[in-house]
Amino acid sequence: MGTALGLLTGCQKELEEASKPRYLYIASGACYSGTGNTTYSATTSSNVIFRIGLETAQYEGRIADFSSVLDAPGTTPVSIVNHDDEHLLALLEHTGQRRIERIKKELLGERQTFYNNTSATAPIGALQSAARFLFSVVDGLLISRTTAIEKLDTGKSRETGTGTNAWVQGPGGACSASVTNITSLATYPTSSNAAGYNIIYTHSQNASSANNRIGIMNGLTGWNGTTGCLAAQSGPALTAYPTSSVYMPDSGRIAVTYAGISGSMLNSIYTYDVDETANTISDAVNAYEVPSVIYGASAMVYDEVKGHLYVATGGAVTTNFTTGNIPYNIEKFSYDSTTKTFTRVGSTSYYSGNLETRCISSMFIGN
Template identity: 35%
Template sequence: MKHYYLIVFAMILLAITSCNQKKNDETPAPAAPETTTVEPTPTYLYVTTGACYAGTGNTVFTGTTSSNLVYRLNTKNGLKDTTFADFNSAPATAGDTPTGMASFDADNLLVLVDTTSGRRIEKMPKSSFSTRSQFVSATTILSGSLKSISKTSDNGYLVSKTNGIEKLTSQGVRLGAPYVPSNMGATCGTNSNINGAVSNSSGKIFFINAANSNNRWGVISANGYSSASDCLAVQAAPSATSYPVAILYLKASNQVLVAYAGNSIASPEINSIYEYDFNDSTNTIGSGVKIYDANSYVSAGYLLYGISAMTFDSSDNSLYVATAISTATAVANFQIEKLTYDPNTKTLSRSSSTPFYSYGVDTKCISSLMVAE
């Protein structure tokens, strides 16, 4: 009898265990956590088409014959995404032409507007034909032909013009009078055609000047120019007829890219792009490395002539260059090439067998380029 009860007890225990196991087996496994895919923020190539400079001897478009548009292109496929403004129509007036731009914030641009009267910087929303407002319109600050605007590491802005360089705070307040004059001492000399100005992380200013006797680019103290000691370094153009038309500072590699343009490809150097190493501690400029020369464009497989603007996308080492469509000195139109620049090997290659954005009614003349969200 004792063995009988033991057997019954064991059977009951086994049944309970099996039942519990069945319940455990029926309990659903916890759901896997949902994964959220974060799409990267798209980037665009912003374009202004207005009066530009493409090297002395090349005839380009004026404020009244330019396309006078502000728009952006998709950096992946070169398709036009949005047109923001047309300065051929109200509220602009005849002669208004966009010559440069810079980022203001994630939602707005600053656009430099040159004209015979009423020069100004406009704050422009990144939406199609939205209401624009004036950021700066002081005639003293914006005297002389307006060439370019760029953002500085302290969120200010550099405005280059024929008679100097202005620096503005993030609120548009003027610093200096001007920050960098056209007539400087030391080796920086007299500069009557300052076509561009950019800065590096330490605030030093890199400018280009295009004039027959003073084709050069130079480096100015972060505090601006007040004495000869503020002229930190100067680099002459590779030839007397190589006119500086665009300058970039690549912060990750401490390299300066300068584009030169003129009215011939018969001789080397005239229409070219050079790379220069810059030592921010000693303010020394390394020997220039030529990364493109239109004199040998046939072997290169693409033409960069009469460059009017360029910009660099550090996320994928893309160099965008606005170039005339032929070697004719009376420039018929411009287009945009997308190139790949390797800062390590200092080499340039074309990203496609065709232009990134071909010429049309909206590319006369490409006055500035910028990559931004």
């Protein structure tokens, strides 16, 4: 009887979890849409976090508004991640008030400062320069700040790669030189180190260069001054600037959005095979390239449950989105593991741009 009751209770919990609505959380702040494309700044962005129903694409409301009197002008959400069932973390860029906030996942939810050390002297902080990207890992947080990747452990203490340097700073080997603009972070599982994961990053040279690339860093050591770079892959063209990335665990591939001005491969989504044991990148495939749909892509998230990719992209083929106040759209794609390509779901945007999508800097899927 007890066993049967336990099984029934377990099944009931699984059904309850499955029936919970899922949302797409969206941060609209200063973003990067490829060098040559002018987009919204910290002062002209929407500077809000909101959510929509993942299945319905219906607007649910604002989680936070950084244009209110509570924040210094120009406070902008550049990246968001799921923190727990009730909270998200938001990486906020502002020269004088750079910080990470813990925000309740409800309409205009309670906000608390989670981390705000910007000091370049002891105790050295992880937010010394312009904040770019936030990524949650099993043993803490990874933070991209302009030219480096910082790491905070679960106690919010800063970890270093070598000396007082950031976790990844001025890497050598195949990753040299990645010191201009680290635009996104992802991870993949591996048995090759005790951390259980390695770091994937995208780097833009902000100019025509083979340094517009993807790199893999050791998740256990970061860049220790001599080793840590495991692999690198240049973009499909010298002026294809990588703007966002996601790892798709069900296929063992990473998807990368590239953005540029015009020309073949410059506004596209590529996929690459990642060998989780050998820690290599290979088999580049142009998985989607229709500039009228994807141009100046800025953020992306992958739904591991349904196998859909969501991509934030400029709402027109233009090198200046601020002219005419063009908002960003969100496109939804399905993935074909045989051809390794994406197909747009529907004939119109999954979520059409509006006053709150200038421009979309980050997204995640959560409860």
